[in-house]
Amino acid sequence: MERTTCCVVGGGPAGMVLGLLLARAGVEVTVLEKHGDFLRDFRGDTVHPSTLRLLDDLGLADRFAALPQRHVHSIQLPIGRGGELFTVGEIGSLPGKYNYVAMVPQWDLLDLLADEAKREPTFQLRMNTEVTSFLMERGRVTGVRYRDRTNGSTGELRATLTVACDGRGSLARDLPELGLQEFACPMDVWWFRLPREESDPRGLVGNAGERFLTAMIDRGDYWQCAALIPKGADATCRAEGLDRFLAAFTEATPWMRQRPDRAPGPRSWDEVKLLDVRMDRLRRWHRPGLLCVGDAAHAMSPVFGIGINLAVEDAVAAARHLARPLREGTVGLADVRAVQRRRWPTTVATQGLQRIAHARVIGPLLQGRSPVAGGEPLRLAEVLTKAPWLKRAPAYFLAYGAGRERPPAESLRRSG
Numbered sequence: 001m002e003r004t005t006c007c008v009v010g011g012g013p014a015g016m017v018l019g020l021l022l023a024r025a026g027v028e029v030t031v032l033e034k035h036g037d038f039l040r041d042f043r044g045d046t047v048h049p050s051t052l053r054l055l056d057d058l059g060l061a062d063r064f065a066a067l068p069q070r071h072v073h074s075i076q077l078p079i080g081r082g083g084e085l086f087t088v089g090e091i092g093s094l095p096g097k098y099n100y101v102a103m104v105p106q107w108d109l110l111d112l113l114a115d116e117a118k119r120e121p122t123f124q125l126r127m128n129t130e131v132t133s134f135l136m137e138r139g140r141v142t143g144v145r146y147r148d149r150t151n152g153s154t155g156e157l158r159a160t161l162t163v164a165c166d167g168r169g170s171l172a173r174d175l176p177e178l179g180l181q182e183f184a185c186p187m188d189v190w191w192f193r194l195p196r197e198e199s200d201p202r203g204l205v206g207n208a209g210e211r212f213l214t215a216m217i218d219r220g221d222y223w224q225c226a227a228l229i230p231k232g233a234d235a236t237c238r239a240e241g242l243d244r245f246l247a248a249f250t251e252a253t254p255w256m257r258q259r260p261d262r263a264p265g266p267r268s269w270d271e272v273k274l275l276d277v278r279m280d281r282l283r284r285w286h287r288p289g290l291l292c293v294g295d296a297a298h299a300m301s302p303v304f305g306i307g308i309n310l311a312v313e314d315a316v317a318a319a320r321h322l323a324r325p326l327r328e329g330t331v332g333l334a335d336v337r338a339v340q341r342r343r344w345p346t347t348v349a350t351q352g353l354q355r356i357a358h359a360r361v362i363g364p365l366l367q368g369r370s371p372v373a374g375g376e377p378l379r380l381a382e383v384l385t386k387a388p389w390l391k392r393a394p395a396y397f398l399a400y401g402a403g404r405e406r407p408p409a410e411s412l413r414r415s416g
């Protein structure tokens, strides 16, 4: 029978950070990831100041800085079809050296974390290993059943604690006692690539067009593009034709019209992937032997590009509360409860802000209505511009959440 102290299901941002922190703190930890690598395009690229500071605390600042990246100093929402942008958070106005969002392909970040974690003797990462169900004994989760996707073999891994970091489709969501609460989202996302030219803008670029919004992530020689479409409108929008969509996209992106050569876009709908946007959270993130963190506990909307950082912060809080009791063999329900208590206010507040953005800005724009008609976003923008100290509050919240999460002392290392 295979056994570990902590079984982490899923090697996304939450799972890899938790694995690294626990292993450095001397806990035996096994991360099971169903894919064979981290190369998945749909993942966002935003690494916020809280994560940058964490990487520094972990002695990884130099290795992270060596990754190809762009820096973004403010988070903006498009509020008008003329391309007007409303600055939600002027992160550049915050003190400290990490007053920007680093745009780094997520697979580079995950590779770095995995590489670092593998140096720890108590860490194991098993790729191509899909967890298929939880092992239960007298109402307690005692580990997982898994399937090796390379050869189809199956097995069981017993664990003192299992942490579900398997994203918004988490197996834990089948446990009815955890209580899933869902919130309406007005949009889905089309995800595709366009070539990037040196004369193009840099970083993260948002725009508003006729009935859809766009966000473009600068990945060096190409743009990873997101077009927001009304929820459930994928089939109708595709039926209108790819050329019409690409023309509307260019229309919504004024600087693209000025390019000498029209960039070749996707040549077929197969190159335009649909991402189903969901926002929800579990009422309870735990049961005996099990804890859920990251998107498994709360799927985030892509608004503000903050889901990765919340997942990372959850993992840091979990490592801080759990490292010692896991090492000493005393981990109990009170420890996993403490993690939810700690992370709940930031989760609820962030989803609250995302719901406001859905209702006041994105929903109206996707329905062809101007969100500035009622004047509220503009009035708010006016107040924020007049009071610079007020500008810092949303910037701080987007950068760090409701409070700083500190990793366990044993996980810290000096940079360099």
Ligand SMILES: Cc1cc2nc3c(=O)[nH]c(=O)nc-3n(C[C@H](O)[C@H](O)[C@H](O)COP(=O)(O)OP(=O)(O)OC[C@H]3O[C@@H](n4cnc5c(N)ncnc54)[C@H](O)[C@@H]3O)c2cc1C
Residues within 6 Å of the ligand: 009, 010, 011, 012, 013, 014, 015, 032, 033, 034, 035, 042, 043, 044, 045, 046, 129, 130, 131, 132, 165, 166, 167, 168, 169, 170, 171, 189, 275, 276, 277, 278, 293, 294, 295, 296, 300, 301, 302, 304, 305, 306, 307, 308, 309, 311
């Ligand atoms: C369209 C869209 C765009 C987004 N853009 C951004 C953005 O720009 N910035 C941002 O911060 N956030 C963004 N988000 C949100 C962000 O992707 C998530 O909040 C974040 O990735 C959550 O991290 P996680 O580790 O909790 O889960 P995930 O990143 O979902 O990782 C879960 C991992 O578990 C693995 N897994 C799943 N099931 C199993 C299983 N049964 N067995 C083993 N492994 C399993 C998966 O392969 C995956 O590697 C976006 C979300 C959407 C929908």
